[in-house]
Amino acid sequence: MDKESHKSFRINVGVQGPVGHFQGKRRSRQREDEVKIGWLWTLLILSVATAAAQQEPVPVDQEPHHHVVLKNDSVLVLHVILPPGETTLYHTHTRDRVSVALTSTMLAQQKLGEPEGKPGMTHPGSISAIPNDGPYTHRLHNLGPATFEVIDVEFFQRPEHPSETAAAPVAAENPSARVYNWPLAPGASTPLHTHERPYLILAVTPMLLKMTGPDGSSMTHEVKAGDFHWVDTKVTHSLTNSGTTEGQIVEIELK
Numbered sequence: 001m002d003k004e005s006h007k008s009f010r011i012n013v014g015v016q017g018p019v020g021h022f023q024g025k026r027r028s029r030q031r032e033d034e035v036k037i038g039w040l041w042t043l044l045i046l047s048v049a050t051a052a053a054q055q056e057p058v059p060v061d062q063e064p065h066h067h068v069v070l071k072n073d074s075v076l077v078l079h080v081i082l083p084p085g086e087t088t089l090y091h092t093h094t095r096d097r098v099s100v101a102l103t104s105t106m107l108a109q110q111k112l113g114e115p116e117g118k119p120g121m122t123h124p125g126s127i128s129a130i131p132n133d134g135p136y137t138h139r140l141h142n143l144g145p146a147t148f149e150v151i152d153v154e155f156f157q158r159p160e161h162p163s164e165t166a167a168a169p170v171a172a173e174n175p176s177a178r179v180y181n182w183p184l185a186p187g188a189s190t191p192l193h194t195h196e197r198p199y200l201i202l203a204v205t206p207m208l209l210k211m212t213g214p215d216g217s218s219m220t221h222e223v224k225a226g227d228f229h230w231v232d233t234k235v236t237h238s239l240t241n242s243g244t245t246e247g248q249i250v251e252i253e254l255k
Contacts, residue, residue, distance in 0.1 A: 076153070097152055100128075127179055184207070200234040
């Protein structure tokens with residue numbers, strides 16, 4: 001081998017070897033970058049899918065904190081139980097409804113796509129008669145120290161020809177129902193009144209409740225907060241608190 005060819009050989013080895021080494025490193029980094037980018041896209045897609053799944057509203061009777069306690073041709077009755085610190089899923093109401101709170105706590109509501117609203121105190125016996133002006137989607141967040149409980153009564157159909165006769169002074173109403181509120185001191189009674197339409201009677205507080213008919217016959221029941229009874233026949237009665245503590249009864253009558 002002459003001097004020139006030896007020099008050329010040394011140049012080939014000296015140049016080609018390191019260049020190939022550097023190219024290998026670049027390809028390795030490129031593959032690592034592609035893998036990292038692939039993982040980032042995967043995580044991003046999973047995050048978006050998870051967020052979408054978390055935000056997907058459910059019908060109110062499929063929300064886990066809304067317990068169906070009565071369903072018939074006229075009403076859907078739900079007992080909502082939300083422990084402290086917990087939040088319901090987004091859920092959708094599609095009917096006229098009446099809600100009666102059973103407990104006192106700090107509660108915030110959040111409509112779908114909006115920030116959480118300002119929290120406020122709930123009060124046992126507070127009544128809301130909410131008309132359905134279109135699907136209403138929200139969730140509830142219990143920020144207080146006590147479990148939030150409410151009875152929610154939803155009406156399957158608005159009457160085409162609502163009854164014009166009220167059984168008693170109306171505390172609240174919507175197109176489907178009227179609500180009569182009876183706070184009763186120990187020994188106090190409501191006036192005798194007649195329900196011409198089906199109704200639900202609900203105990204807001206524990207009490208010894210006596211129901212008396214126009215003929216003087218009576219029945220007495222020890223009721224707990226949240227106890228209710230659905231009545232689909234005409235009834236004339238008065239209600240008496242036969243206990244020793246303040247009580248409250250709410251009657252929700254179809255129109």
